[in-house]
Amino acid sequence: MNVQEIYRSKLATADQAAAVVKSGDWVDYGWSAGHPVALDAALARRMGELHDVKIRGGICMWVPEIFKIENPADHFCWNSWHMSGIERKAIDQGFAFYNPLRYSELPRYYREHIAPPDVAMFQVCPMDEHGYLNFGPNASHLMAVCETAKTVILEVNRNMPRCYGGSETEIHVSQVDMIVEGDNPAMAEMGAGAPSAVDEAVARLIVEEIPNGACLQLGIGGMPNAVGSMIADSDLKDLGVHTEMYVDAFVDIAMAGKINGSKKSIDRGRQVFAFAAGTKKLYDYINENPAVMAAPVSYTNDARTIAQIDHFMSINNAVDLDLTGQINAETAGTRHISGAGGQLDFVLGAYLSKGGKSFICCSSAFKGKDGVLRSRIVPTLAPGSAVTDTRTNLHYLVTEYGKVCLKGLSTWERAEAIISVAHPDFRDQLIKDAERLKIWRRSNR
CATH class of the missing domain: 3.40.1080.10 (Glutaconate Coenzyme A-transferase)
Known part of the structure; x- marks a missing residue:
């Protein structure tokens, strides 16, 4: 037949x-x-x-x-x-x-x-x-x-x-x-919300770290999308894409002429992804487009694959983190919110890349349903919280108050660096918490 x-x-x-x-x-x-x-x-x-x-x-x-x-x-x-x-x-x-x-x-x-x-x-x-x-x-x-x-x-x-x-x-x-x-339903859409002022402040701090010819991975959420929008409006050029999830921001960057993949050592000229979800704009762009390349996640997210791409820039979100640098991107205490996804894959792979950097970004604080402002930087993660990235894996932490590199720092240095980008309303208490946890020493700063 x-x-x-x-x-x-x-x-x-x-x-x-x-x-x-x-x-x-x-x-x-x-x-x-x-x-x-x-x-x-x-x-x-x-x-x-x-x-x-x-x-x-x-x-x-x-x-x-x-x-x-x-x-x-x-x-x-x-x-x-x-x-x-x-x-x-x-x-x-x-x-x-x-x-x-x-x-x-x-x-x-x-x-x-x-x-x-x-x-x-x-x-x-x-x-x-x-x-x-x-x-x-x-x-x-x-x-x-x-x-x-x-x-x-x-x-x-x-x-x-x-x-x-x-x-x-x-x-x-x-x-x-x-x-x-089937009945050929329209593709389900997943749009990103408009970036907040905090999102834009974090995005500016990240974009200034990205060189021409870099390869991008963006996670899910408003903050990575804000980075994408800012890149589209920047003077950056010759960018590449190798990501787990392909989102609308990549389409905007590509349509602005910033992406050609010419500097990628593998899959040159192709925007590589494991899955894509966004608006109709995205689905129309990826349809039968030779510039994009779908691939199994065992390839896209393998740290050994990512490590082959120079100047790899990985940008992801966090729910909260503690004073040692443990990142939780999955839960609110015991309540499940999201999932581990490929965040750790890209944190590891980007650091292995020549000139690569991984950024975990978050707002320094948030308002709960009761209207009370709470810090995303906490002394210790709440009981039941998932540790998505261990403290040894965190490279750059970025909030609207700055960015710090945590690699190689001792516990007191890490606490000091993390508190330096916390919301000012919580810094004094976080210092007291660090003292209680015996990870603080008075420095000259």
């Missing part, structure tokens, strides 16, 4: 495909903007008759239909590789859990460690003339999912951008068990 005949032989309705899921199964929903839509709705229609279904996914950009059923915890649990706000609410409702990870290792988890998916179901691009169905903006770990899944069901979406890449960015129709032609 030719590829078109193979394709037609595997067509099924969403209800027919969802019928293969059994109680006790592990089901994989893929990743972010590639989560299934028609298949999810079909599974929700029969979830009431199932129990102990275990579903993996991550970065929900819309509320899955299965989340809306009555008493979801009686029928399934959601296991997330990276939490969005939607998934945080599901944790509070008792049917969602976080999977701790180092993102670069995720494909290996599927291939070597975790229970293989009984069923994988997620969205892909339409089949090309050679019989391949592209993973679109979600190369990430999806080939590892497909290789290990007992049944692979793909939902075709004609609105998904086709992303060129190296390896593990598409699957041949012969390797697929069932194909559902």
Whole structure:
């Protein structure tokens, strides 16, 4: 049979495909903007008759239909590789859990460690003339999912951008068990909020550290996006991109003529990413664009890959940090907020890069729901807090009050440097806390 005949032989309705899921199964929903839509709705229609279904996914950009059923915890649990706000609410409702990870290792988890998916179901691009169905903006770990899944069901979406890449960015129709032609929903959008004055102050301190020819990685959030906007308006040139998540800011920088990748020692001329999520502007830009390159996260986030790229600049956020430099980018105490993602991968890789730097940025303080101002720099992390980056890994810390390099500093030097960029309202108390913790000495500064 030719590829078109193979394709037609595997067509099924969403209800027919969802019928293969059994109680006790592990089901994989893929990743972010590639989560299934028609298949999810079909599974929700029969979830009431199932129990102990275990579903993996991550970065929900819309509320899955299965989340809306009555008493979801009686029928399934959601296991997330990276939490969005939607998934945080599901944790509070008792049917969602976080999977701790180092993102670069995720494909290996599927291939070597975790229970293989009984069923994988997620969205892909339409089949090309050679019989391949592209993973679109979600190369990430999806080939590892497909290789290990007992049944692979793909939902075709004609609105998904086709992303060129190296390896593990598409699957041949012969390797697929069932194909559902969905309703072709528009790609879910994730826009960044307008940068605050604090975001812009932090961004200015970072941008002045970036040389021409540098290679950029931006994390999720307003502050990294503020850096991107400032770069787009700067005089920088010959920049490259090698990132975990491709966001709108990269499109703005590229359209401003700042990105050409000419100085990259590997993947020259290509903007490399593991997955992409943003607005329609982003999806239109990456669609069949040879300037961008989708790749598995085991490649993009491997510190050995990052280390090969000179002047690598990694820019990420923190929830809070303590006076020794431990970074928490995942939780508020015991309440889960986000995930480890690839932050540690890029912190390590950027430092290994010749001329590379990693920046952890945050506002010095924030107002709680009660309106009270609280410091993001704390004496010790709250009980239950995750340590995303250990104190030995932190390179540059940046707040609106300055930037400090923590490499090689003793405990008292670290405390002094960190307090120097804390909000002024909290510095005296932080000094007292440092004295109590025996990590302070009076200096001449």
